[in-house]
Amino acid sequence: MLCVALRFFANGSFLYNVGDAEHISKATVCRTVRKVCLALKRFLRISVVFPGHKPLRVIKEEFHRIAGFPNVVRCIDGTHIPITAPSEHEADYVNRRSIHSINVQIICDAAHITNVEAKWPGSVHDSRMYRESTLSNRLECGEIDGFLPGDRGYPC
Secondary structure, three states: OHHHHHHHHHHOOOHHHHHHHHOOOHHHHHHHHHHHHHHHHHHHHHHOOOOOOOOHHHHHHHHHHHHOOOOEOOEEEEEEEEOOOOOOOHHHHEOOOOOEEEEEEEEEOOOOEEEEEEEEEOOOOHHHHHHOOHHHHHHHOOOOOOEOOOOOOOOO
8 A cells, every 4th residue: 555655656647647557446546545645644743843853953054064055944845746636626626737736835854854734725826825834923923043945936
C-alpha cells in the first residue's frame, strides 16, 4: 500500500497511470493514497512541531550556512496534487492549468518538513492559503522573529 502511494507522490502522475504501472484499478490507487495521507496526517500531528523542535537561532544558522541568507526561520511553497474531479463543487478544484487538484502548502526548516496543509481546492491561490494559516498570524504579530521566504505567490 505504501509503495503505491509513494509512486503516486513521487511522479506527480494521475491515478490511472499509477494503477496501470501497479496493475490495480484507479479506484484502488485513490483509496490507497487517501489511507496513506490520513495515516501521515495522524503521524504529523504527533511528531511535527513548529517551531519547537529546534531553537530558532539554530535554524537561522543552518539556513545561513546553506544559502548565505540571514534570519530565515522557514521556507514556504505550494504544489498541486492532481485528483479526479469531485462530484460536488467541481469547479473549485480546477487550478490555473485547468487540472483538478488539491493545493498543498508545505513549510520546511533547513532540513525537515515542519508543516503540510492539504485542505485547499486547486483554485485557491497560495497567498490565500498563507493568509488563513496560523503561521501567518504568528509571523505578523511578531511571535516568530525571522523571514519566511517563498515564491511570488506569497505576500511580502
